[in-house]
Amino acid sequence: MVIKDLLSILADGTFHSGRELGERLGISRSAVWKQVQSLAVLDIEVYSVRGRGYRIPHGLDLMDQALFDASLETDVRAQLGHQSFSLEVTSTNHLASVALAEGLRSGIFVAERQTAGRGRRGRSWISPFGVNIYFSIAWRLDRGVAALEGLSLAVGMALRDALVDLGVPDVMLKWPNDLLCKGQKLAGILIEVNGDTADQCQLILGIGLNVGMPEQSALQIDQPWTDLRSQVVGLPSRNVILAALVNRLIPMLNSFEQQGFAALQERWAEADAFYGRPVQIQSPSTTLSGICRGVNESGALLLETAQGIETVHGGEVSLRLQP
Template structure:
């Protein structure tokens, strides 16, 4: 049985992953999906890989992508909603991935706004969303997901910040089952978001999973760095931060560090 067939065994989607391509190795699944998008690939096309040679995270950071142990996949969306709605897909995806981890790996997981999943304060999953817009209309959105699945060792520079499902659970995780489960939950979440075009429907559940919630956070803003207490997200996906002077800031993007997560202790 091929890897693609193994993944399909766990899938019950209606449209997501009907075109499913698995590669043993590629430079970046996001890059491959963008190329397919330019060739008129259909909404819901998925590229997954056993290894990435040029995996990327947010802000151009590299993603450690060894062969045969983790999950790397990217999804092509062709939404009808306006470009301003697209960034919330990152949070919709994080919510869906948390559900998938809870089902397929039976592990407690939290979300670090806006695009990471963590367990015990260490990164387990990263999400990168990229968009192409022409004359004010979305041509496509590509959402890439990298999940530390069966890694047992990390480079020294990130070993205090990252972990894997295998290290946490003490057992090897079935990657095909995990990928199929990820796609199942992602389709459900995307369909609901496309219908609602806001996050009010998942706000309470998302906030319950939010590692930032009620914690002191440090915000790296272009206008200056400041600290405050995170009060969850609003219906537009913005992180609410209560500053020490009582003012409430709504953050739509940027770097947010959480005390006790990724080594932030000061």
């Protein structure tokens, strides 16, 4: 793919002449110009200077399957199966869903940009090109759908462990599926489940992690947010970060298949951003207020109200601090 090869050359952030690019890509200089113009569709800024050539300011840290694969632990790589790296997709969850329907056992789907990335409750996930991490893991689990309670919490804990390994400070979890850093949203999780059998189901773990969110894209975000670049000095390549996440996620899936969430209940309390704080739970039909008292053995939220302890399960609900 010419566009991908062109980006690989320009990713170093230095000037490359049209002649050099044409020779390396095996196309004419006029074709180079057309390919450079097409990068605007991906919202990639390219400087063009007569006599010097083309340059992407600040360069790009492109996702690279070989670099990612080299950072995976051996047993994780063996279990992960299929790997798909794309420049642009509608959503990585959609690709994973299609692959599972076609018989895939396990795999990872990574994209530089999503045109229809989704969060929970129908929200859009802002997905600018080449700066954050967007990926989905497809997985067949030998447990029925009913045994998946608490899975989003287990995923969040695995991601938190990976980020702590990378030196990210003050990472906490917001029930049921957000990661916060210093109280601001850093990452989100969208889990989709196919199948209703008692002994097997198909999982899609969709994850978006803010690595270096551009200010222009951030204008579309309607809540406090942060990214890794503003929190960590000397941040490694996105490929290393992605591998660190996957190296924690795959063992978690193996453990969850055997033990469920109950084995993680006590650890959740260490990472619960809202424990002991006054919160509101909003659903399409009602609003509950009380004190967050952690979660039970199935991952349901425990809310202390005037009437006693209420148990709140996931779904179309929103948790927030009381104003």
